[in-house]
Amino acid sequence: MVGADRRRPVDSPRLAAAIRTILRGRPTGSMCPSEAARIAGGESWRALMPLVREIARAMHDAGEIRIQQGGLDVPPGVSGPIRLAPGPRCGAGIPLGEAPAYA
Numbered sequence: 001m002v003g004a005d006r007r008r009p010v011d012s013p014r015l016a017a018a019i020r021t022i023l024r025g026r027p028t029g030s031m032c033p034s035e036a037a038r039i040a041g042g043e044s045w046r047a048l049m050p051l052v053r054e055i056a057r058a059m060h061d062a063g064e065i066r067i068q069q070g071g072l073d074v075p076p077g078v079s080g081p082i083r084l085a086p087g088p089r090c091g092a093g094i095p096l097g098e099a100p101a102y103a
Contacts, residue, residue, distance in 0.1 A: 014040050015048065015055050023065065023086045030068060030085040056084055063089035 018036035033052045037045040057076040059065045066073050066085045074082070 012051065012055055015052055016059060019052075019055065019059065019065065019084060020090070023084065023090055027086055027090075030083040033082060033084055053082070056082070059084075060087065063087045065090060 015036050018039040019031070019033075022031045022035055022039075033056060034045060034049065037048040037052045041048040056065060056067060060067050060076045065087045067076050067078065068074060068083045068085050069078060069080060
């Protein structure tokens with residue numbers, strides 16, 4: 001996927017890093033997944049939403065984030081609008097060599 005603003009590929013590590021960076025500034029809050037897509041994809045952010053949700057599922061499975069609807073934690077595959085909140089391993093730093101595949 002190529003971001004219209006940047007003319008370079010948008011990849012999973014870049015999106016995961018955007019999610020981590022946003023959540024690091026909101027230890028008790030949440031974020032809309034589109035925030036990460038907008039950072040990584042510029043004007044082409046909407047095309048990144050399926051990938052952002054896929055990365056969010058992987059980050060959820062790793063304990064980095066929680067997926068929420070209406071302020072309540074929900075299963076990763078839920079349909080409809082979601083928000084991402086810090087999980088138990090958010091910001092804990094995953095040791096080198098143990099990074100999940102999306103990172």
